[in-house]
Amino acid sequence: MVLDKGLLTLVGAGPGDPELITLKGLKAIDAADVILYDALANKELLSSNKKALTYYVGKRKGKHSHSQTEINHLIVSNARKGKHVVRLKGGDVSVFARAAEELEYATLFGIETKVIPGISSYSGIAAQHQIPLTRRCENESIWITTGYTCEGEISNDIQYAAQSSATVVIFMGMSKLASIQKEFLQYKPFDYPVAVVQNGTLPNEKQLVTNLGKLSEDVKKNNLENPAILIVGHAVTSTVSKLLSTINESEITA
Template identity: 55%
Template structure:
């Protein structure tokens, strides 16, 4: 059915964690039908090529500087919906995982816009996965927590303390500024040797990885100059990465030997 551009509509689309290939086909179709695209800082700009005829407006945040505040973004969605038609709100990862997508949809619906949601691949899953870190593994981890490291009050989430007591894999987003506090909580539970991976700019060409333990990770972060945007993964599943890398190295050596024979 051809979309009537006089009817105001908002589609909140998850862009995935950074690699442009990780957006869904449904997300691409939404971009192709957009009259306006409002996109965030962590969105791969290659995705905007799928909306060449749409007005494209950057509404993200870089290094703490806002182009638009959240209230202004909400108002812009509604204004452009009524004046242009189909607004696509393109957000990194999955907009329903610490992405405020639900809030924007609610505001748009209250102001007369039809709303639709297109899920994205969450960075909490894909970024560790790209580094061969599974969030669950039989015999190692039966569950996982995904927690925001910093709340709207700029404090560490109380859920981190609860997660530190569990045997689950713990994935912390937006937590680099609270790393010292996170480490302290895990040490209080006697988990000094628990493996930790920190992945910066995951799934992009600028990706950087630091792997250590609760005891060593702060030094590793300093030595490798790791910073936001980054994901912190704590759990024995981090060891899977080294196992895979070792096996791949062995395969490569054997393949080189066969080729040279």
């Protein structure tokens, strides 16, 4: 398909399981001339479009296949040829996905842009395990934050999240786990519940339910690593939670 000015479509691929992408997201993949996909976007999703030119542009902490500048250049250089470029990102494109940077850059060159939302990993993983991130009369809010800043330091929001009564979801927190644990223990008890889910919704998913006091120790013991999210709060030990059966009730009290 050749367009007058090209088109960039950002597509949220969902939390990992390829069946959790939206129908609109699949249609965009099928219509793409070029697909740039991230490390957390399931590669199986590419199989529906054999004709598209594909680029792996995944980033993991300390390991970037392409810099953001290179990704921006790939988007613009292909779109300016009149191509439909799909930027396939894990989860939802509006949550820790650098969507704004890519949309702004494409717009500078007069390229039309569209966004197709996806299921974010925080909500998809929690829902799959029946963890009620909010519950009437119990936890009225969710706090979503990253584990570290652009400068590589622990996020300042961690200390504020630790003081709240909200269910706290932490992305990219594994490299700062000890610091996060220390911060939370200033405001929460030793036995405060925490869940860690690695590769959520995928066949190789690993889960851990523990408490703040044993968090770093248990993560190391169970060999959990990125990509993973942390869910902190009493929602983890809700009576409907599918992770409840893994909890040692003598160590964690809801």
